[in-house]
Amino acid sequence: xxxxxxxxxxxxxxxxxxxxxxxxxxxxxxxxxxxxxxxxxxxxxxxxxxxxxxxxxxxxxxxxxxxxxxxxxxxxxxxxxxxxxxxxxxxxxxxxxxxxxxxxxxxxxxxxxxxxxxxxxxxxxxxxxxxxxxxxxxxxxxxxxxxxxxxxxxxxxxxxxxxxxxxxxxxxxxxxxxxxxxxxxxxxxxxxxxxxxxxxxxxxxxxxxxxxxxxxxxxxxxxxxxxxxxxxxxxxxxxxxxxxxxxxxxxxxxxxxxxxxxxxxxxxxxxxxxxxxxxxxxxxxxxxxxxxxx
Amino acid sequence: xxxxxxxxxxxxxxxxxxxxxxxxxxxxxxxxxxxxxxxxxxxxxxxxxxxxxxxxxxxxxxxxxxxxxxxxxxxxxxxxxxxxxxxxxxxxxxxxxxxxxxxxxxxxxxxxxxxxxxxxxxxxxxxxxxxxxxxxxxxxxxxxxxxxxxxxxxxxxxxxxxxxxxxxxxxxxxxxxxxxxxxxxxxxxxxxxxxxxxxxxxxxxxxxxxxxxxxxxxxxxxxxxxxxxxxxxxxxxxxxxxxxxxxxxxxxxxxxxxxxxxxxxxxxxxx
Numbered sequence: 001x002x003x004x005x006x007x008x009x010x011x012x013x014x015x016x017x018x019x020x021x022x023x024x025x026x027x028x029x030x031x032x033x034x035x036x037x038x039x040x041x042x043x044x045x046x047x048x049x050x051x052x053x054x055x056x057x058x059x060x061x062x063x064x065x066x067x068x069x070x071x072x073x074x075x076x077x078x079x080x081x082x083x084x085x086x087x088x089x090x091x092x093x094x095x096x097x098x099x100x101x102x103x104x105x106x107x108x109x110x111x112x113x114x115x116x117x118x119x120x121x122x123x124x125x126x127x128x129x130x131x132x133x134x135x136x137x138x139x140x141x142x143x144x145x146x147x148x149x150x151x152x153x154x155x156x157x158x159x160x161x162x163x164x165x166x167x168x169x170x171x172x173x174x175x176x177x178x179x180x181x182x183x184x185x186x187x188x189x190x191x192x193x194x195x196x197x198x199x200x201x202x203x204x205x206x207x208x209x210x211x212x213x214x215x216x217x218x219x220x221x222x223x224x225x226x227x228x229x230x231x232x233x234x235x236x237x238x239x240x241x242x243x244x245x246x247x248x249x250x251x252x253x254x255x256x257x258x259x260x261x262x263x264x265x266x267x268x269x270x271x272x273x274x275x276x277x278x279x280x281x282x283x284x285x286x287x288x289x290x291x292x293x294x
Numbered sequence: 295x296x297x298x299x300x301x302x303x304x305x306x307x308x309x310x311x312x313x314x315x316x317x318x319x320x321x322x323x324x325x326x327x328x329x330x331x332x333x334x335x336x337x338x339x340x341x342x343x344x345x346x347x348x349x350x351x352x353x354x355x356x357x358x359x360x361x362x363x364x365x366x367x368x369x370x371x372x373x374x375x376x377x378x379x380x381x382x383x384x385x386x387x388x389x390x391x392x393x394x395x396x397x398x399x400x401x402x403x404x405x406x407x408x409x410x411x412x413x414x415x416x417x418x419x420x421x422x423x424x425x426x427x428x429x430x431x432x433x434x435x436x437x438x439x440x441x442x443x444x445x446x447x448x449x450x451x452x453x454x455x456x457x458x459x460x461x462x463x464x465x466x467x468x469x470x471x472x473x474x475x476x477x478x479x480x481x482x483x484x485x486x487x488x489x490x491x492x493x494x495x496x497x498x499x500x501x502x503x504x505x506x507x508x509x510x511x512x513x514x515x516x517x518x519x520x521x522x523x524x525x526x527x528x529x530x531x532x533x534x535x536x537x538x539x540x541x542x543x544x545x546x547x548x549x550x551x552x553x554x555x556x557x558x559x560x561x562x563x564x565x
Contacts, residue, residue, distance in 0.1 A: 010388070010389045010390055011386075011387040011388050011389055012387065012389035012390070015383075015468075016383045016387050016389065018379075019379030019380060019382060019383045020379070020380050020383050020384075020395070022375075022376045022379070022380070023376045023377060023379075023380035023399070023439050023440075023443060024380070024395065024398075026376060026435065026436075026439055027398055027399060027402070027436075027439065027440070030414065030432060030433075030435070030436050031398075031401070031402050031410060031414075031436050032398070033417070034410065034413040034414040034416070034417040034418075035410060035413055037413060037416070037417050038412070038413025038416060038417075039413075041413075041416065086308075089305075090305065090308060090309070093301070093302070093305040094305070098305075098306075098309075099306075104309055104313070107313050107316060107317075108309075108312065108313075110316055110320075111316065113493050113497060113543055113547050114320070114497065114540065114543060115496075115497030115498075115499060115514055115543070116497075116499055117499055117514050117517050117518050117521075117536075118323070118514075118517070118536050118539060118540055118543075119319065121323055121517070121521060121532070121533070121536050122319030122320055122322055122323045122536075123319055125319075125322040125323060125326055125533070126315075126318045126319045126322040130333065130334045131322060132318055132322060132336070133318065135334075135336060162315075162316075162319075165312075194298065216404060219404065219405070219406060220406055222406065223406030223407070223408040223409055223500075225408045225500060226499055226500075226503075226518060230518075230521060242406075242408040242409075245408070245412050246408075246412070246504075249412055249415070249416070250504075255416045255419075258412055258416070259412065259413055259416060261412075262409060262410075262412040262413055265408075265409050266405070266409050266410075269405070269406070269409065
């Protein structure tokens with residue numbers, strides 16, 4: 001068996017292979033292979049022999065199709081920025097614990113576990129023109145006409161926010177509460193004001209976590225699908241790229257064109273990730289993790 | 295001092311606001327499911343429980359719930375069975391391509407399901423399993439196997455390797471070490487992973503939607519389709535169905551939170 005622990009040399013034996021093989025095969029067959037097959041299929045339009053970029057050309061020459069990229073970006077970027085700023089603010093404020101923290105976090109993660117469909121149905125009712133939200137504002141005399149928050153751009157933003165905020169908040173809370181609290185105390189003792197502590201000490205330490213959170217929230221928002229249908233105008237202002245791909249695949253049964261759109265969607269997400277990774281390189285790594293609250 | 299007080303206050307106000315908004319969203323659905331009819335007004339004028347019976351009969355919920363439970367149980371068992379040994383090796387051994395494998399397992403969790411769901415659905419339909427219960431299970435397992443691996447790994451890391459060495463020095467075989475030492479110590483990890491996979495599978499929409507056909511719709515997918523038949527079905531009956539779904543998820547979540555810390559629900563950064 002193993003003679004030397006923590007050795008640099010390979011510890012890959014028959015047992016390791018046997019244990020790893022099922023999951024590796026699964027990911028290769030059900031994740032990597034379909035991806036490659038999708039790329040291959042997208043290059044083979046049904047009416048043309050051999051490889052061709054016809055699907056991509058068709059996508060980028062039809063305004064009804066290529067405008068979905070812009071629509072999706074204009075939904076995903078504002079959502080991501082709002083989610084990130086609010087989550088950072090809240091997580092930073094809660095870094096040393098707050099009153100009834102466990103209950104609060106439990107309620108905050110409710111949207112994750114309820115799932116997007118139930119959330120959207122609830123938003124349709126609660127924020128609808130006859131819902132409690134508008135009734136309350138009308139009753140308080142704050143507005144004269146109900147806010148139209150469903151079946152438009154705002155409705156999708158709302159659903160995306162509810163979905164992504166708890167996720168982003170918990171991630172940042174975990175990250176921030178892992179920063180050594182003595183750093184902050186030293187800075188305070190040396191005379192830094194809270195805002196300087198945040199800007200000069202904490203923010204650089206949080207930045208790498210913030211970059212990952214941005215990337216994850218953006219990528220997830222970019223694929224928005226059910227809430228864009230239920231709370232938006234799936235034929236108009238919130239026809240996102242995933243709706244375009246879905247319609248090609250399951251309404252027109254053109255799998256080749258659908259794969260091409262899925263590839264474009266993947267490339268947009270990849271581009272955003274690369275920007276974040278390059279940006280993150282320039283940030284100093286947090287070398288002081290893992291001593292905090294947890 | 296004044297400014298920091300204001301800051302704290304605004305923080306609490308935001309939390310209260312978010313919680314009220316969540317409770318409002320959820321209770322609006324619940325109230326609506328018990329309403330006889332409800333046009334404007336703070337509360338409906340009359341209540342009834344008929345919509346639950348209506349939903350049960352008209353949406354064929356018995357069959358849908360059966361399919362959902364079948365899919366969930368099979369996914370949990372298979373994801374744990376496939377993920378458990380992989381998590382053990384990845385937690386214990388060092389080898390050359392480990393970081394590449396970890397990255398590969400990480401991808402299905404961070405790439406949106408809609409992005410890989412379409413090529414996956416295309417492939418599965420080509421092999422004739424699309425639109426069936428098997429197809430849904432195969433698709434939902436794609437993110438769930440890596441989830442099992444990443445949740446189980448830290449639990450393995452917490453078990454001292456010395457325990458395994460002592461066992462084998464005292465003459466235990468590999469199988470005995472597994473059954474008598476590792477398995478009992480891994481019970482909390484298996485519970486955590488199982489519960490997370492369960493909750494994620496029940497609320498999974500994209501993959502179940504792309505792969506589910508007539509007889510293989512899960513509860514969430516059926517809910518989505520019936521919302522779309524909008525106008526045909528009374529909104530109260532759809533809300534009744536949503537309440538049944540919510541009851542199922544909330545029960546599971548309450549059980550889950552006895553075993554799992556909320557912050558474990560999301561992946562750890564920068565492992």
